[in-house]
Amino acid sequence: MMKRPVPLLPPFILLLLSSVCFAWCASTGAAATMQCPHPGQTPSTQFQLVRFDGAETGARCIDGTGAGFYYHCGSGSDADKWIIWLVGGGYCIASSPRPDIQDCRVRVGTAQGSSAHWANTTNQAGVPLISNNQTLNPDFYAWSKIVIPYCSGDLYSGTNNQSVSGMYQNGHNIIAATFATLKNAGFLPRIKELILSGGSAGGFGAHINIDYVRRVVPSSAPVSVLPNAGWFINVEPYPGSGKTPVAEVALLLYKSALSYANVECSKDNVATPWLCLTGNVSYPYWGKTVRTFIAENIYDINQIFGQDGVPAGKITTKECPYVRNFGATMISTLDDVIKSPQAGIYAPACFLHGVDTAERVPGVGGYSLQTMFNDWYFSRPNTAFPTYKAVDPCWSPQGKLSCNPTCHSQVDTSACDA
Numbered sequence: 114m115m116k117r118p119v120p121l122l123p124p125f126i127l128l129l130l131s132s133v134c135f136a137w138c139a140s141t142g143a144a145a146t147m148q149c150p151h152p153g154q155t156p157s158t159q160f161q162l163v164r165f166d167g168a169e170t171g172a173r174c175i176d177g178t179g180a181g182f183y184y185h186c187g188s189g190s191d192a193d194k195w196i197i198w199l200v201g202g203g204y205c206i207a208s209s210p211r212p213d214i215q216d217c218r219v220r221v222g223t224a225q226g227s228s229a230h231w232a233n234t235t236n237q238a239g240v241p242l243i244s245n246n247q248t249l250n251p252d253f254y255a256w257s258k259i260v261i262p263y264c265s266g267d268l269y270s271g272t273n274n275q276s277v278s279g280m281y282q283n284g285h286n287i288i289a290a291t292f293a294t295l296k297n298a299g300f301l302p303r304i305k306e307l308i309l310s311g312g313s314a315g316g317f318g319a320h321i322n323i324d325y326v327r328r329v330v331p332s333s334a335p336v337s338v339l340p341n342a343g344w345f346i347n348v349e350p351y352p353g354s355g356k357t358p359v360a361e362v363a364l365l366l367y368k369s370a371l372s373y374a375n376v377e378c379s380k381d382n383v384a385t386p387w388l389c390l391t392g393n394v395s396y397p398y399w400g401k402t403v404r405t406f407i408a409e410n411i412y413d414i415n416q417i418f419g420q421d422g423v424p425a426g427k428i429t430t431k432e433c434p435y436v437r438n439f440g441a442t443m444i445s446t447l448d449d450v451i452k453s454p455q456a457g458i459y460a461p462a463c464f465l466h467g468v469d470t471a472e473r474v475p476g477v478g479g480y481s482l483q484t485m486f487n488d489w490y491f492s493r494p495n496t497a498f499p500t501y502k503a504v505d506p507c508w509s510p511q512g513k514l515s516c517n518p519t520c521h522s523q524v525d526t527s528a529c530d531a
Contacts (some may be wrong), residue, residue, distance in 0.1 A: 147298040149186035149257075159234045160185045160260055165290050171274045172290035173281040174264035175207075175217050175226035180287045182294075183235050185245060187257035193303045197259045197291070197326075198243045199311030199318045201342070201467075204362070205266035206369050207277035211357050213422075214365070217266050217280045226264055235260070241483055242310060242339075252487045253308075257300075261291060261315075269311075269318025270390060271370030282370035288322050292329050304330055308337045308490075312467050313415065316343020316408075320392045324375045324399045337404040339486060342467040344392045344409040345416055346446050351435055354422025363387040375399060393446035400449070406457040406489055406501075407450050408468040408482050411440045411508055414524065415466035426525070428514070433529035441510045457489035457501035462508040463520035476519040477503040 151161040160183035165172040167179035174180050187194065202225050205217040220226030237243050243258045244250040263284075265271055271282035295301040307330050311319045323338045330336050350356035357365075366372055367387035377398040378389035389395045396405070417439055418425045423432055440462070450456045459468060459482045468482045477485070478497040487493070489501040497503075507516035514526040 147184060147294060147300065149192070149300075151184065151186060160237055160258070162231060162233045162235070163294060164228065164231075165287070165294075167281075167283075170290045170293070171272075171283055171286040173283045173286075174228050175205075175266055175280050175282065176221045176229075177276070177279075177281055178228045178264075180228055180264055180283065180290070181231070181262070182287075182291050183237070183260040183262070185237075185243075185258045188255045191253075191255035192257055193300075194256045194306040195259065195300075195304055196243055196253060196256050196308045196310065197261065198237075198240060199261050199269055199288075199309075199315030200263040201311060201313030201315040202263045203266075204268050204314055204317075204366070206365055207280040207282060208369075210365065213356050214362065215266075217282070218278070220264075220266055221280070224262065224264065226266065228262070228264060231262065240312075242308075252491065259291065261287060263314060267366060267370040267372065268314050268321060268390070270321050270366065270372035270374070272373050273369070273371040277369055282366075284318060284370070285322060285325070285373035288318075288325070292326070296329075301329070302331060304334045306335050306337075308339060310339035310341065311343065312341045313343060316340035317345065317390075317392075319343060320395065320399065321372075321374065321390055323403050324377065324395075325373065327399070327402050335404060336402075337406065337490065338399070339406045339408065340392065341408040341482075342410070342413060342415070344407055344443075344447070345413075345420065346393065346439075346442055347388075347391060348421060348439060348442055350420075351422040351424075351432070356420065356422035359391065359420065360388060363390045366390070393449070396449055400453060400456060404455060404490075405450065405453070406459070406486055407447065408459045408486070409443070409447070410463045410465045410468060411443050411460050411505065412436065412462065412464045412514065412524075413443070413466055414464050414522070417464075428524065428526050428529055430528045433514075436514065436526075436529065437510065440508070440514070444504065444508075447504075451502050451504065454500070457486065458503060459485050460504045460508075461520060462505040462514075462517045464515070464522035464524035464526070465520065477505050477517075 164181040165179040167173035205215040209216040247254045265284035267282035267284040269284035347359040374389035375395040378395045379386035513530040
């Protein structure tokens with residue numbers, strides 16, 4: 114008698130099951146421990162490492178070593194408020210099929226692919242949002258904080274528990290194991306507020322995972338997301354560059370790493386769930402339940418030069434139309450965020466990757482990202498941008514590309530601005 118084939122589950126069901134599994138599996142594996150104050154709490158700038166058992170939790174770096182996170186305990190009434198920062202660092206695909214996409218094997222043996230040489234403590238004072246210095250970070254210095262090192266190369270999306278050519282991409286599992294550790298240590302049910310943020314690949318990972326985070330954090334706790342330089346847009350690469358479009362990169366990563374993507378978005382896009390890895394496609398789903406603030410340069414150079422293949426250096430008259438169209442497309446993909454009464458945005462017309470969160474340039478309308486985000490978060494009045502939509506007022510589709518004198522980029526756009 115022939116056996117009836119087992120029907121395949123829709124992608125969004127697989128995604129939901131994987132997130133439930135890893136939240137539970139991580140909690141049943143070898144217990145990673147946290148305590149407050151932690152042994153490395155002195156001096157006050159130190160963050161303490163928690164290591165996972167990679168095999169038992171499914172939270173591995175590329176080389177199979179157990180991933181982990183660094184944490185610092187908050188103080189006083191802010192101790193149960195948490196900021197989680199996802200470290201950036203590009204992306205790779207195990208056994209990459211395209212010459213323009215980094216193969217993950219180049220990261221094996223480095224801190225971006227292995228935890229073997231991670232220090233037991235680290236100082237994160239260089240990132241103002243997670244600084245414990247009251248002068249540098251007056252609104253959040255006393256919050257509890259977690260920093261997740263980036264060692265999976267998958268934009269924090271992977272759930273594949275099987276190796277590909279001996280390499281693992283378990284980024285989403287790492288986030289799930291982090292929350293399982295918070296739960297085991299008794300911190301998760303006490304969370305009063307939580308901000309998930311990160312830069313570049315970490316910004317990408319923040320918006321990819323924010324619906325998962327919203328589900329596991331107590332419903333009484335407000336959850337916010339601040340992706341910085343993680344809003345990658347799907348445009349045709351520069352002609353002749355040989356670059357792979359963002360949508361195709363998402364597809365390749367989704368298949369290889371079994372990427373987690375927004376569950377509701379995947380449910381509505383059953384034929385193309387990998388598109389839900391991009392912010393403009395998934396934002397309408399997470400934006401309904403999560404307070405969102407997007408920080409993104411209108412002319413993100415990692416996208417223009419790196420991802421999309423415009424020749425690096427001085428922009429020529431031949432390249433001007435492409436770069437102008439990129440900027441206009443960036444603004445159009447942010448339209449849902451701009452129209453949202455709850456969301457905030459900080460978009461300088463700068464040729465940079467990543468927006469500085471400190472009280473330094475670039476500035477939009479005289480405001481830094483730190484001031485704008487903090488005003489938005491605490492609902493403080495802002496006279497220049499009362500709805501917290503700080504899209505650079507100097508920008509226009511056909512105006513000067515280098516219109517903001519506070520930008521510290523080194524890209525020569527004089528051929529377009531003449």
